[in-house]
Each structure stands twice: as structure tokens, then as C-alpha cells.
Amino acid sequence: MTKREITLSITSIILITSSIYLRFYFIENPDRIISKKENLEVLIEASKKIKKIWHEGDLRDQLKNKKLNCVQEFKELGQVDSSFLRCNLRFLECVLRESLDKVIIDFPKNIYPIKQEKNLFTKWVSRSTMEGPKLPNYGVMVNLGYGGDSLKIILEDSCHQSVIPQRVYSYGPENVDWRWDNLNRIILIDKNLVTNNDVLNVNPDFKFRNLSFPATELSQREMEKFCLSKGMQIAQAHVFDAATFFPGDLRNKNPQRFFKSPYPWTRVKMNSFLYSAQRYNDFVFEKKYCNQVFSSECVKLVPFEDFQFNATSWLGLSSILGGPMEYMRNPVESNENLLASSYHYPITSNYHQLGKRAFWDGLGHTWENFTLEERPLNEKGEIGFRCMRVIPNVN
Amino acid sequence: MLTRYIILLFLVSCQFEKSLEKEIKVFEAYLFLNLTPTYRAKIINEEFINSENPISRPFFTAQPILEFDSLGNDGKSIITYCLIYRIPTSKGFGGWIRLIENACGKKEPEYIANLSAINNLYIWLSSNPVNRGYEKTKPFTLTLKFEKDKKNYKIEIPLLNLSGEEIFLKDSKKLKLSSVSTLRFSNGILPTFVPGVIFFPLDKENQGGKKIQMIGEILDNYASGTSKICHKVNENCESVGEYLCDQCKFGWFETVPTKCSLTGDKFCGIDRCGEKGYPACFRGYKYGFKQTPVSGCNPENKAAFCQKDLNLICDQQGILICD
Numbered sequence: 001m002t003k004r005e006i007t008l009s010i011t012s013i014i015l016i017t018s019s020i021y022l023r024f025y026f027i028e029n030p031d032r033i034i035s036k037k038e039n040l041e042v043l044i045e046a047s048k049k050i051k052k053i054w055h056e057g058d059l060r061d062q063l064k065n066k067k068l069n070c071v072q073e074f075k076e077l078g079q080v081d082s083s084f085l086r087c088n089l090r091f092l093e094c095v096l097r098e099s100l101d102k103v104i105i106d107f108p109k110n111i112y113p114i115k116q117e118k119n120l121f122t123k124w125v126s127r128s129t130m131e132g133p134k135l136p137n138y139g140v141m142v143n144l145g146y147g148g149d150s151l152k153i154i155l156e157d158s159c160h161q162s163v164i165p166q167r168v169y170s171y172g173p174e175n176v177d178w179r180w181d182n183l184n185r186i187i188l189i190d191k192n193l194v195t196n197n198d199v200l201n202v203n204p205d206f207k208f209r210n211l212s213f214p215a216t217e218l219s220q221r222e223m224e225k226f227c228l229s230k231g232m233q234i235a236q237a238h239v240f241d242a243a244t245f246f247p248g249d250l251r252n253k254n255p256q257r258f259f260k261s262p263y264p265w266t267r268v269k270m271n272s273f274l275y276s277a278q279r280y281n282d283f284v285f286e287k288k289y290c291n292q293v294f295s296s297e298c299v300k301l302v303p304f305e306d307f308q309f310n311a312t313s314w315l316g317l318s319s320i321l322g323g324p325m326e327y328m329r330n331p332v333e334s335n336e337n338l339l340a341s342s343y344h345y346p347i348t349s350n351y352h353q354l355g356k357r358a359f360w361d362g363l364g365h366t367w368e369n370f371t372l373e374e375r376p377l378n379e380k381g382e383i384g385f386r387c388m389r390v391i392p393n394v395n
Numbered sequence: 396m397l398t399r400y401i402i403l404l405f406l407v408s409c410q411f412e413k414s415l416e417k418e419i420k421v422f423e424a425y426l427f428l429n430l431t432p433t434y435r436a437k438i439i440n441e442e443f444i445n446s447e448n449p450i451s452r453p454f455f456t457a458q459p460i461l462e463f464d465s466l467g468n469d470g471k472s473i474i475t476y477c478l479i480y481r482i483p484t485s486k487g488f489g490g491w492i493r494l495i496e497n498a499c500g501k502k503e504p505e506y507i508a509n510l511s512a513i514n515n516l517y518i519w520l521s522s523n524p525v526n527r528g529y530e531k532t533k534p535f536t537l538t539l540k541f542e543k544d545k546k547n548y549k550i551e552i553p554l555l556n557l558s559g560e561e562i563f564l565k566d567s568k569k570l571k572l573s574s575v576s577t578l579r580f581s582n583g584i585l586p587t588f589v590p591g592v593i594f595f596p597l598d599k600e601n602q603g604g605k606k607i608q609m610i611g612e613i614l615d616n617y618a619s620g621t622s623k624i625c626h627k628v629n630e631n632c633e634s635v636g637e638y639l640c641d642q643c644k645f646g647w648f649e650t651v652p653t654k655c656s657l658t659g660d661k662f663c664g665i666d667r668c669g670e671k672g673y674p675a676c677f678r679g680y681k682y683g684f685k686q687t688p689v690s691g692c693n694p695e696n697k698a699a700f701c702q703k704d705l706n707l708i709c710d711q712q713g714i715l716i717c718d
Binding site for chain 2: 033034036037039040043044048051055127130131132133134135136137139149150151152153154156158159161163165166168179180181182184185188224227230231232250254330331332333389391392393395
């Protein structure tokens with residue numbers, strides 16, 4: 001090999017190496033790619049922290065201790081159960097806004113929330129409001145920024161629903177044993193009655209006074225539309241019964257006999273104050289009963305907020321007996337679509353028991369729209385509702 | 396003159412070593428940025444995944460390993476990627492791994508990420524931690540372990556939107572079983588890398604991808620014939636076509652199983668089961684004391700029920716409805 005050939009070959013090696021170097025460093029800008037990856041890692045960690053706040057709500061009592069100023073979101077938020085602030089868009093909005101100039105979230109430095117529509121940091125989304133292959137039924141979108149990059153996430157609302165365990169259940173009042181099962185099917189039902197806050201998330205045009213209260217003025221069609229907008233359906237009567245009648249032995253999925261107590265908190269109905277109230281003339285009402293049944297006597301005695309998210313069934317459903325009436329679709333008996341137990345009746349009413357239903361035509365709230373056995377108090381019926389959905393166990 | 400060339404060569408080789416480390420970092424970053432929003436992973440070749448041994452045969456052939464459906468374009472579309480490995484020769488020559496933006500088996504465009512001169516590649520992906528000797532991999536994480544220039548490397552990419560039922564063999568028609576917990580007090584959230592959070596891609600506003608069409612309108616209902624079918628099953632309990640109920644704008648409902656005992660056809664829209672003109676409701680499998688047979692589209696099917704005073708009939712679509 002001549003000296004010239006050696007020089008040529010070395011020069012070509014240098015040229016090739018330089019071209020590789022140039023490609024990596026200038027054309028594809030690897031430093032920027034690596035820094036984007038590192039930014040994404042930081043943003044993923046920050047997302048975990050946002051998710052924690054979304055799920056926990058005000059676990060650290062920051063609202064109660066006035067470290068958070070959420071007047072903008074909750075003008076009249078008085079005493080309310082902490083579960084109301086879990087998976088709550090307005091609470092998260094407040095936390096994100098306040099985190100701009102206070103240490104509310106222990107974010108890595110320089111992470112910041114980015115405003116989306118209507119000058120807000122959060123945006124309610126569902127499959128009915130946006131398109132995409134992997135959207136949850138509904139949730140809240142948050143956009144986080146860091147180092148010139150931004151990451152959008154959707155936080156799924158998983159705080160307010162219960163899975164109905166797979167087993168055989170019995171529908172109807174205590175003396176009826178109509179059986180069905182949800183084996184191989186995953187059914188979720190709302191733990192709480194749909195609140196004004198929930199309805200405002202879906203339809204901001206409604207005007208409500210108290211956000212944490214159940215939405216009780218909707219028509220049947222509006223209730224249906226609300227649930228559908230969240231990819232859900234109106235709760236069905238037999239599913240509601242499954243979630244409220246205490247099933248006895250939880251290990252036995254298909255019991256020979258069902259001992260159905262009409263009161264969700266006990267298996268022995270005769271020990272319950274309601275049993276006495278409905279039978280004995282010398283029954284004396286006590287304020288403490290309002291913790292379990294919010295009857296007409298309770299309206300002037302205790303705040304409804306104390307009851308609304310409490311008095312839970314074996315599956316965590318709240319506000320079962322008393323409170324507003326509750327509409328549910330009944331696929332077994334069309335004329336039994338209303339759990340009439342409510343603050344429209346005194347504690348002595350026979351309506352205060354599970355499985356006992358009345359009928360609502362769904363069109364209005366005057367008593368003409370109802371078929372009831374007992375005459376209610378108040379001028380018109382206040383009716384709450386909850387939604388349910390099925391997750392396919394096989395698809 | 397020659398000394399100068401030697402010094403120059405030495406400097407180039409140092410730079411090469413540095414760029415080798417960087418090459419791996421860049422490859423990892425490309426995988427990370429493109430694959431983290433993955434929500435579905437199709438295994439093309441089962442024997443290459445979660446194996447105890449490195450992928451070694453057939454020599455010198457490019458093998459598609461995994462296909463990923465990832466969120467693109469602000470989460471609104473699907474981008475499909477294929478991970479391809481060219482298995483090196485028995486002497487460890489000629490191995491590379493590439494990520495391309497297309498389905499596996501389709502025409503290969505220019506790769507998005509490439510790493511050449513590698514061998515002894517292991518690929519792990521599972522919804523549960525995989526134990527292989529002293530190695531334990533993380534769930535919902537694509538793990539690549541390989542050798543390059545006689546050094547071992549490991550790359551871990553979290554697939555943030557992936558759930559257990561979305562890891563499956565490509566072209567499988569088997570019905571998928573939901574991984575949601577059904578225990579008392581469970582909340583219906585799928586186990587994923589960060590359960591309950593959907594991650595969009597980082598800054599991908601201008602990227603393309605297959606657009607998703609959401610299905611249904613709020614007034615659609617079965618009785619008026621406007622409900623759109625979103626999942627169909629056949630007598631062999633296989634999916635006929637794709638499962639599209641995740642794209643229903645206003646929920647969906649399942650009809651009484653008549654062809655396959657595991658599930659019935661599903662439609663987008665309002666569920667008014669049991670009412671006149673609507674599909675019958677499903678009463679279950681075992682609500683009696685004995686196993687209840689699910690017996691076809693006929694009024695004798697004990698798994699179906701309607702509201703009082705209505706009768707079961709089989710309609711033209713093979714769905715049990717109430718009349």
C-alpha cells in the first residue's frame with residue numbers, strides 16, 4: 001500500500017466517523033431527545049403525586065385549617081364529609097391554583113400546572129366529550145409542564161363506586177326471594193347519590209345552591225342523560241338491592257336461604273329502632289336515629305351533611321333510608337321504580353325499609369306524578385338517583 | 396506524519412466509546428418517548444418473550460417481536476409500532492434491534508430507533524413481575540437486556556396505559572378476561588403502571604396516527620333500531636371483529652348470552668333491558684340451586700328475564716327481546 005493510499009483510507013475513516021457524529025449531534029439532536037425523556041420521567045413522578053391528592057382529597061385538612069383558599073370553587077362549602085373532596089374536580093382545581101405560589105404539593109422543583117379551557121387547570125372529560133382509543137368513562141384532565149415539555153394526564157374517578165362481589169343475590173322485599181347472580185360479570189354502582197357538583201361537571205348550565213347535596217330536581221330523562229354522559233346507566237332495582245341488603249355469609253356465594261333484613265345495618269330486624277317505630281305506639285323518637293335514617297323528624301334537628309355520605313350499607317352505599325327519595329330503573333317490575341323512604345315521611349312510615357318501593361312517572365315532581373301508599377309531607381317530591389355500569393369480564 | 400494519524404485515530408476511538416454510551420441512551424430515549432403511552436401490546440412471537448434464554452435462532456433473520464398500540468396526536472389517535480430484532484450469527488455478528496412506526500409485517504418505513512451490533516437479547520413484558528434467575532422485572536414494563544461491545548445493558552420502558560388484558564397474542568380471537576378486582580370494596584380500576592391515570596404522549600400535537608371514531612348518540616336505543624353493535628361473539632366464544640365498546644360515547648349494554656355462554660353481543664347506548672321492545676335482561680348462570688343452562692335464542696332460555704306481563708322472543712338479529 002502506498003503512502004497516498006494510506007492517507008486516503010484514513011481520511012475516509014475520519015470522514016465516515018465525522019458524518020456519524022454529525023448525524024447524531026446535529027441532525028437528530030440526541031441531547032434534546034435525552035432531555036425530553038428525562039423531563040417525561042419527572043412529569044410521570046409528578047403525575048403520581050397529583051393522583052394521590054385526587055384520590056385522597058383533603059386528607060391533610062388543608063381546607064379546614066385554611067391553608068387552602070377554595071372560596072372560588074366552593075362558595076358555600078360548610079361542614080361536609082371528607083369523601084366529597086375525593087376525586088373532586090373543584091378541589092383539585094383549587095389545589096393546583098394554590099400550588100402556584102404555596103407549597104401544597106411536594107412537586108419536584110419547576111413543575112407547574114398549565115391552564116386549559118376557560119382559564120382552568122382542570123377539565124372534565126368523558127367519552128362523550130372527547131375522542132380517543134383509551135379514554136376512561138369519565139375523569140379529569142390535567143396538563144403539567146416541566147423544562148419546556150408538557151404532559152397531559154386523565155385522572156379516572158375511582159373514589160365513588162363499589163364493585164358488586166360476584167355471587168347470587170335476592171331482589172325484592174324481605175318476604176320475596178327472586179334470585180339472580182352476577183357471576184362472571186363486574187357491576188359497579190355509585191356509592192353516593194349523584195350530587196349537584198357531579199351534575200355541574202357534566203352540564204355547567206344547571207344552577208345549584210349547595211354543591212355537596214344530592215341533585216333532586218332532575219327529570220327521569222335528565223337523570224338518564226347524566227348517567228349516559230359518564231358512560232353509565234341509571235342504577236337498577238335488583239342491583240341496588242344486592243348492594244344494600246346484607247347478604248349474610250359472604251363466603252357462601254349461593255346460599256340455600258336468604259335471611260333478608262329490611263334494614264341495611266342489621267341482620268336481626270327486631271333489634272332495630274325502625275322495627276319498633278313502625279309497630280309500637282309508645283315509640284319515642286331520638287335524635288341519634290338520624291344517623292341511620294334521615295326521616296322528616298331529622299330535617300330540623302340535624303344537618304343533612306352529617307348523614308349524606310354516611311349510614312353506609314355492607315358495600316359502602318350511603319344515604320339509603322331517609323334523605324331524598326331515590327329513583328331506580330326496575331327491569332323486573334315496571335311500577336316499582338322509587339325507593340320512597342325519605343325525609344318526606346316520619347320515622348313511623350312503612351316506606352323506611354329495603355325492597356319497599358313506589359312509582360314515579362318521571363315527568364314532574366308534584367305528588368300527582370307519584371303512586372304512593374302513604375301521604376307524604378312537603379309540597380313536592382325530592383328525588384335523588386345513582387348510576388351504575390358493567391365492566392365486561394370477557395370481551 | 397504517522398504519529399499525528401495515530402493520535403487522531405486514538406481521539407476518534409475515544410469519541411467512538413463516548414458516542415457508544417450515548418447511542419444506547421438515545422435509543423432508550425426514543426423507545427421511552429414513543430412507547431410509554433402504549434395501551435396494547437401484541438406478542439408476535441411468544442417464544443421470544445419472557446424466555447430464560449436469549450433470543451438466538453434463527454440466525455441472521457429479522458424477527459418482529461412485539462407490536463405496540465400507543466396513543467398519538469394528543470391522545471386522540473392510535474400509532475402502531477413494531478419492535479424488530481435481527482438475530483446475530485452464531486459468532487454474535489450482525490444483530491440489531493429497531494423500532495418502526497408501523498404494524499409488524501407491514502411495509503417497513505425508516506426506523507425510529509436503532510441499535511446495532513448487539514447480541515444475547517432478552518425481552519420481558521408482563522402484567523406481573525417476571526422472575527428469571529436473579530433477574531426480577533417490573534410489571535407493565537418492557538425490559539430489554541443485551542450485550543454490546545462485551546458489556547451488558549438493560550433498558551426499562553414503563554408502558555403506562557397498558558393493562559393485563561391488553562397483552563395478548565396477535566390475531567388471537569380469544570375473549571379477554573378483565574383484570575379488574577372483583578373483591579368487596581374494590582373500585583373497578585384496572586391494574587396498570589399507575590392505576591387510574593391515563594398518560595398522553597409528550598408534545599405530540601402534530602403527529603398523525605389512525606383516528607378514532609367514537610360510536611353512538613345520546614338518543615340511540617335498541618327499540619328504534621339506532622343502537623350500534625360494539626362487540627359480537629360467535630358460537631365458539633370468539634370475538635367476531637374488534638371489541639369497540641370502549642369507543643361508545645354514551646355507555647353500552649350487554650345482551651343475554653345466546654351463542655356463547657360467557658358473554659352476549661354488546662351495543663352502545665342506553666340499557667332498557669326488560670322493557671317492551673328492548674333486549675331481555677341477563678339473570679345469571681347459577682341463580683337457581685343448580686347450574687342454569689344458557690340455551691340459545693329462544694323463549695325457554697332461563698337466563699333471560701323481562702318485566703312482568705312481557706314475553707321473551709328472539710328477534711332478527713338473534714337477540715332475545717321483550718315483547
